[in-house]
Amino acid sequence: MNVRRIDPYAERIRRNRLHPRHQEFARPAWRWAGPNGVTRIDPHAIGALGPNGIRRIDRSGAVVETQPLASSPIESGPSRRMVVIDDPAGFVMVVPECPEGRLSDHDRDLFGLARQLADGQTLAVTAVTFQGAVAGLEEAGADRWIDLSATVDGDTHDPESRLAALVSVEAAMSPRHWLFADSFPGGGDLGRRLAARLSRSSSHGANARAATRVWQVAEGLALSRAGDRQDIQRELPRILLALPECAKPVSETRHEARPVSIDAVGSMPSAMTSSMTAVGVVDLGRVAVDPQQIPLSQAPFILSGGRGVGDWAGFHHAAEVLGASEGASRVAVDDGNMPRARQVGATGTFVFASCYIAVGISGAVQHLQGIAKCQRVVAINRDPGCDMVKRADLALIVDGDAVLAAVCERLGQPRAAEPSEAVSEAGSGALSKEEHYHDAA
Structure with a gap:
């Protein structure tokens, strides 16, 4: 008799999106957006198969799929295909927000969107972070990694310093595209600052104008949400500020995330350096907030x-x-x-x-x-x-x-x-002491 077995360790990994091997054991997506913006649903992938082989639909998230995994057992190595790009034709920069020093779901969606822009053109997806140690860049889809933590303090709110560091990366590598998370005050503010800075240069012009609220990219066009049931379609710009679930996260390949060093001071044009001397934002430290508020x-x-x-x-x-x-x-x-x-x-x-x-x-x-x-x-x-x-x-x-x-x-x-409570404890202690004396007598 063919008995269906459940691996509790694999189920725990599948529920925990922060686990390093989560993408390896995650079940395939059953809902996605078609090219015309209509949501598509795969009826065969909804729900989970129970031990008796009957499919159950549970939208609470408490039950995971117990269908045998197509990948190798958990004792074996990762089943992802390794991708290495030695001589890229260009770069696609992704600036993840990395709350608490780790990639969020929104950050992984950005890398998925970057892979759509890079695959087929031999472009290297490059992660630009302001934290020193960010785990999961290889599984997220980063071919290169630029660590700016030595130049900019990632724990403080200093948008001018971060903008200066990004401008230095722009001058050194001239990437095809920049991708930010359209959220405030993180990537949404920094991406708009970079777009305003690059638009002043005559070499970029109107192409540096950022596309905001991007939720889909296809055939050289960017589709942005403008409101309820309204979309704006325009040619693919150099800077994109994307919404959550703009693309499927990378789940089938593993990338190199090769570190790349950038001289943030030496490679910065002097004209841009002089224009950034005036600091408009001063970080006065964190403000204590009542968690109940x-x-x-x-x-x-x-x-x-x-x-x-x-x-x-x-x-x-x-x-x-x-x-x-x-x-x-x-x-x-x-x-x-x-x-x-x-x-x-x-x-x-x-x-x-x-x-x-x-x-x-x-x-x-x-x-x-x-x-x-x-x-x-x-x-x-x-x-x-x-x-x-x-x-x-x-x-x-x-x-x-x-x-x-x-x-x-x-x-x-x-x-x-x-x-x-003190009186009660004292009374109970005295009673137990009297009982002790009584028993001893």
Whole structure:
């Protein structure tokens, strides 16, 4: 009998998009945009095959496909085809935002769009980063890598210095295209600054005018979103500011990401250097922000509680110590433990946190839909078979109140006992002491 086996390690890699081998085990896309902008759906790729061979459709993200993988087993090496370009005819520059020092989903989409522009023309896709160590550039599709961390501090907001570094790269390599993420204040601001700088040069002219909100490139044309059901089509410019999901990430090839050094000072034209002496933006450092004042849909770190939380005072204290925004399941909100504005899920707020910690949440389908776009999910629950544990990238099968109290104590900020709790503990201690004397007698 042909019994279908499930590899839990492969399933965990497939759920975790930050894993280095995620693209190797990810299932193929079942939804894409056609050349005329119409969304196409492959009905054969929707859902997942269960152990009994029946296809189930689960949009919560808790279940992954258990169909046997076409690639090699997990013990073998990567199955991607290696691509090396020794003598490129030109360059396509990609400036990823790299939040928290790693590539985001939007950054991988940019590299996918760059490969559409480079493949077939022997162009080298070059990543230009302001961080010293960025992992995953080889799998993302970068043939070259320019590290500008020695010239520009990637942790500070200094757009003029970043612009000067990009202008030096432009003068040294003269790339065919520049790709930025159309987001503010990251790639959207920097890409527009570069377009304004290059448009002053007579050699570039109107071709340096950036195409914003790009979501598709085909046949030498760029298609940009202008509004609801309205698109702008124009010739492919040198600078493109692309939206998320502008292209499919690279999943079949592996590239070299060969480091390239650029002299940011020596290669910069003197005219441009003199025009950049006046600094218009001064970084005064980070401003402390109350995590509870951040909208839940924009919070990068969320500590969420459910019915399994028994000590809500300790939960609030842990969120304050960790610097996390508070969230809750629908049950916790209905019980009156959290306000309705903090409800996470399809019936509450969809969240896109980099780290989401679920304490005492079983994982209803509406809640799992709300956290489908979170990068890392940590579940703390007593039930090892709940759906939240199956969805999580890391699961702790233990009491959530005890874990939060231990974390606060480890960080040197334990919660002070309430007067009522102190009296209760004193009473219970005295009672146990009397019982001890009674037993000894």
